[in-house]
Amino acid sequence: MTAPLRRWLTPVVAVFAACAIVVGPAPAPAAPSTPTPSEHEEDGDLLITDAIAQANRNYLQAKTKLEKSKKRQLQLAQEVKAAEEQLDALSPQITAIAAQSYRTGRLGAMTMLLESNSPDSFVHRAVALDELNMVHAQKLADINAAKTRAEQAKLALDAEVREQQKQANVMAREKAETEKALKLVGGLGFTGGLVSATSKVAAIGPGRTADGDWKPESCSEDDPTTSGCVTPRTLHAYKEVKKAGFNRFVGCYRSGGPWEHPKGRACDWSLQKSGFSPWHNNDMRMYGNNVAAFLIRNADRLGIYYVIWNRQIWFPATGWKSYSGPSNHTDHVHMSLL
Incomplete structure (x- = not known):
């Protein structure tokens, strides 16, 4: 078993403990200078920097x-x-x-x-x-x-x-x-402007009620990333993220711990095609930014509980907050489902 995979098998830090640590902006790791937008457009998507410039014009x-x-x-x-x-x-x-x-x-x-x-x-x-x-x-x-x-x-x-x-x-x-x-x-400071201005629209996940609530689900579906299980809503979100074009390594079910992974309600989206490694170039950073942006822009349609990425945690009710823990999540985007 490789060191990156062992890192992923460590328990996810407790959400409530994470929220109680430090609230406020935290510096991201040093990154190469931000390139011109045209160097990092994916499938012709407009970067957030382009959108800002257009809005100013x-x-x-x-x-x-x-x-x-x-x-x-x-x-x-x-x-x-x-x-x-x-x-x-x-x-x-x-x-x-x-x-x-x-x-x-x-x-x-x-x-x-x-x-x-x-x-x-x-x-x-x-x-x-x-x-x-x-x-x-x-x-x-x-x-x-x-x-x-x-x-x-x-x-x-x-x-x-x-x-x-x-x-x-x-x-x-x-x-x-x-x-x-x-x-x-998360702002220009968090993303460096390396994020698409828009995201594809995800199909609505199973179990959403007419009043916007989400019905409880059990870990009843086979996890496509491990031999474990996931909930129908997690499987749906997994497929929608894949459909949106994010096809690098991902792992969902993990045994042990009280949080979402062992309940089949969480997935970790790596920045690499295999294993995990902290982002160290603009391509990896933009990939993580775009995964997080897709999940957040479709949070109401997928039933997103929270997202952790690059030392920040996002809840629907609070937005982005500073995050620190055993894993600073600079090597993957974590999603948890309701």
Whole structure:
């Protein structure tokens, strides 16, 4: 039996003792400098660093559009104010024309010309009629133009307000999604950015009730990794992790101890194709990060109890916390099922 395998056969440290040790961030082993994302993309998956960069770009674009919208709003508000002031200025003239029409009736060309009693009077009345028509036409044109400008400016202003709100929503959504993704995988300090931004969606495990609880299960299925047994839910999770592309060495059942391995409710996902060895390059670190991320992102669908990886432990209710024990879990990702 090799030394790595003997290491795996040692009991898993007690969960409650682990939680009671030290809570807070713990430094990970020294690692090579983080490479560019393109060097470690698996099957075209976007790295979390790429997702963060994209969210920042989207934020800056939205912020720029928002500032432009605010400036345009100010311009349109000034246009609306100017148009309304012009309408106010024309209002007395409109009132005067309306009052004259009320007193004398609409003055037609024939009426004015027939009332003339001399050639000179006829010419004066014709000139007056022409001037009056021009005044009326100009006033009406000014009024209509001012009204149209005001209406168009208000419509444009409303559109700018909607665009401003849209951009504000984009910023809030991008910020929230970035923070959620970072927190869920343990942050950049924990992962070094070497983790896919998304994970495949796992099929829902057996025994989940309508209210989200999980029914107790016995160790009734053959363990595909040992001669022991696992629960149906553990076997399902094992198959889903494999289906997601994580095909390096794994061991589940282990006799002895009070915790999940002897109950068939736990598996250890190695970073290597055989045996166990602490991560010492970016490939191994990213593999462990992605296994842990897959389990956590699908925790509600698989019935995950907790995950231990790289000196950190994750519970659904608390997120990532510092972890230390007989095994610091830098050579494998531990998953326990409910």
